[in-house]
Amino acid sequence: MIALPSKDQIRQWIAENPGLTSKRDIAKAFGLKGDARNELRRLLQEIEAEDGGKPATRRFHPKGELPPVALLRVLKPDVSGDLFAEPMEEGVDKDAGRILIIPQKGNPALAEGDRILGRLHRVDAEDHVWEARLIRRLGSNPLKVLGVFRKGSEGGRIVPIDKGQDKEWRVRAEDDLDARDGELVEGEAIANRRMGLPQAKITERLGDPSGPRAVSLIAIHQHGIPDQFPDAAMAEADAPRPLTLENRTDLRDLPFVTIDPADARDRDDAVLAMADDTPGNPGGHIIWVAIADVAYYVRPGGALDREARRRGNSTYFPDRVVPMLPDILSGDLCSLHENVDRPCLAVRMQINAQGHKIGQEFHRGLMRSRASLEYGQVQAAVEGRPDDKTAPLVESVLRPIYAAYEALLRAREVRQPLNLDLPERQIKLSDEGKVLSVDFKDRLDAHKLIEECMVLANVAAAEELQRLKQPLLYRVHEEPNPDRLEALREVAESSGFTLAKGQVLKTAHLNRLLAAAEGTDYAELLNLSTLRSMAQAYYDPRNFGHFGLALQNYAHFTSPIRRYSDLIVHRALIRGGRWGDDGLSDFDIEMLTDTAKLISDSERRSMMAERDTIDRYLAAYLSDRVGASFTGRVAGVQRFGLFIKLDETGADGLVPIREVGREFFHFDADAQTLTGADTGLIIGIGARVTVRLREAVPVTGGLILELLEIDAKALPAKRGPRGKAPRRAAARADTREKAKKRVVRRRK
Structure with missing residues (x-):
């Protein structure tokens, strides 16, 4: 008979394997x-009861609190050499305060990236809230280093390409993998027994960092985005199921069209609209949205499914795409090309003259697009x-779609989704990968009507699955954090606008603020500040609504070629409609919470990779203009300097604090301002500036700027005796004294 684990052993497993x-x-x-599995269920129920009613596999703690024992990841040492950590468990408040690791005699040396099981207790200290004592290290997770190798007499160094990393890594000759000077390499941090630079060994050579189209390759590697499909997944893709009409509605007589960007890599949605001739709905419309039936080819639990879940989504770069599915599916069998039969999931939606949806009907169908069109x-x-x-x-297909769109606009005006105006940058490359131009994309009615149709279809999918009582993944966007909202309110007031307090925040309130700023010098500032005040959207099996869209029920249904979340929704619809054996499996349902976390994280990973790639392309584009002057706005304020968004390209650059002015500046984190100690000059978000480009580093994407003017006025040149800023030295001395006190207190 198999021995059951104890409750403590189960708790420990949960802590060590979140x-x-x-x-x-x-x-x-x-x-x-x-x-034994039934007995395990009983044990888990007992643990749940003992732990305050929280599921043993989903342990949550009150906001601002941490559990007495937690899984932690070690962060890099601070300037004093102290090690801090962050919690890794799901359901634990990541913002509960800093965690200082207290070393004890006999403990192994810890390094950044290590996973540890730590015992926590709250303390009243100036720079941390929690102290952790090591229970045990759970195994190494070496820090990865991506950079340019510089060869030396006894090995060399890795110069990181991440603009947030300023330290280099020493590489011994026996660890350099015969890398050449100037070559892009990946390294792995190793134990360092000498003083000086941290040590790493090279694990992979990646070629010339300045070579054609190397920029996106750097981002792919740096962020760990899977870009090679396993053989098993490719074998599945190369042996697709034959297409039949079984369990399908024949929709091939309907004149669907696809409308996409000119450079579209896949076509997963088609639309159709017509006037509704139903009695009792005067001025109403019928809108059809057909979406590629990816679930037919990517079956639950198969190799393709496992790889798609691991990737979470496609990642798009200016020169390439890392797809969620192999090209034979994403570019062919699952893409709704014109004049070919394609499997689909389609929804027929009935709207009234005011644009409100009054009916819906889903089909698993077979369709044929009449034309592949561009916006x-x-x-x-x-x-x-x-x-x-x-x-x-024009008359038979396009004008009816525009007529339905006009009705949807009336409903949108009533609903008042957040109406941000943030132009999207478009980087145009030559065949060799060189940046030719940086433009801002046009926003046509053709773009907007497709967006409105997709939003309506996503709402219909969520409501249909609720009606069918099927589990699903919602697209969740919660209300803004009160602190961020207060920061937005301060920016608005400093710009001469008002965001009222003391009321339940609605998107309509934010839209009134944005409308008031439209056409003024503060329009871009307030749009950016509003965006930054928003919570980040994510996926969850629980429905918390979508604040930004002002919708209570919202799920992603319209892009299963490039988002795993949409594939889950498709499978739920197939299961609910009883349209085949490839619907949502029991295992899919059991893993919904884990899947939601996984794909939310992979989405953020892709966003960071795409942003870093654009930064590098912009730095390359501007590298020939070092010394030139540019206008822009202050987009961020930190103790170490100012972030500036340049008007011409939308690129972000840093003015280091040493370049801000010839005096000491006090940083106010709450107000997001720098205030000159001598002149009283206040620099805040949104200030109009003129800057000089001092440095552009394509390999990191970093732009270093020099501040020349604020609001069309030259910087004041207040200086102390002998040309020194009189308060800077005193301020530095005060900072050193505080650091000494902090070290003394920790040693007690």
Whole structure:
């Protein structure tokens, strides 16, 4: 008979394996089968009761509190050499305060990236809230270093390409993997027994960092984005299921069209609209949205499914895409190309004259797109400039879609989703990968009508699955954090606008603020500040609503080629509609919470990789203009300097504090300002500036700027005796004295 684990052993497993805490995972870890699994369920229920009613596999703690024992990740040492840590467990408040690791005699040396099990207790200290004592180290997770190798007489150094990293890594000759000087390499931190630079060994050579199209490769590698499909996944993709009409509605007679960007890499949505002739709905419309049936080819639990879940989403760069699915699916079988039969999930939605949805009906179907169109092409056609392709479609297909869009706009005006105006940058490259231009994309009605149709279809999917009582992943966007909202209110007031207090915040209140600033010098500032005040959207099986869209029920349904969340929603619809054996599996349902966390994290990973890539391309584009002057706005204020967003390209650069002015500046974190100690000059977010480009580093994406003017006025030149800022030295001395007191207190 298999021995059951104790409750403490189960708790320890959950603490040490935060990503593997389902009943299935625990049973597998302890080798439990048959009746033993039923006993495990009983133990988990008892643990849940003992732990205050929280599920054993989803342990949460009050905001601002941490558990007495927690899984921690070691952070890099601070300037005093102290090690801090952050919690890794799901459900633990990541903002509960800094955690200082207290070393004890006999403890192993810890390094950045190590995972440890620590015992926590709250303290009343100036720079940390919690202290952790090591229970044990759980295994090494070496820090990865991506950089340019500089060869030396006894090995060399790795110069990191991350603009947030300023330290280099020493590489011994026996650890350099024969890398050449100037080559892009990946390294791994190793134990350092000498004083001086930290030590690393090279684990992979990646070639010339300045080579054509190396920029996106750097981001792919740096952020760990999977870009090679396993053989098993490719074998599945190369052997697709034959397409039949079984369990499908034949929609091939409906004149669907796809409308996408000119450089679209996949086509996963098609639209169609017509006037509603139903009695009792005067002025109403029927809108069809058909979405590629990816679930038909990517079956639950298969190699393709496992890889798609691991990737979470496609990642888009100016020169390439790292797809969630192999190209034979994303670019062909699952792409709704014109004049070919394609499997789809389609929704027929009925709206009234005011644009409100009053009915919906889902189908698993077979469709055939009449035409693959581009946004600009469609816009030109309805404005009276059709081409040979669009001319036959203007009256029968395109104008009915625009008529339905006008109704949807009326409903949008009532609903008042957040109406941010933030132009999207478009980087155009030559065939060799060199930046030719940086433009801002046009926002046409053709773009907006597709967006409105997709939003409506996403709402319909969420509501249909609620009606069918099927589990799903919601797209969640919670209300802004009160602290961030207060920061936005201060920015608005300093700009001469008002965001009222003492009321339940609605997007309509933010829209009134943005509308008041429209056309003024503060429009861009307030749009950026509003965006920064927003919470980050994520996926969750629980429905917390979508604040930004002002919608209570919202799920992602319209892009299963590039988002795993949408594939889950498709499978839920297939299961609810009983349209085949490839719907949401029991395992999918059991893993929904883990899947939501995984794909939310992978989405953020892709966003960071895409942002870093654009930063590097912009730095390369501007590298020939070092010494030139640019106008921009202060987009961020920190103790170490100012972040400036340049008007011409939208690029972000840093003015180091030493370049801000010839005096000491006091940093106010709450007001996000720097105040000159001698002149009283206050620099805050949104200030108009002129800067000089001092340095542009394409390999890191870093721009270093020199501040020349604020609000069209030269910087004041207040200086102390002998040309020194009189208060800077005193301020530095005060900082050193505080650091000494902090060290003394910790040693007690």
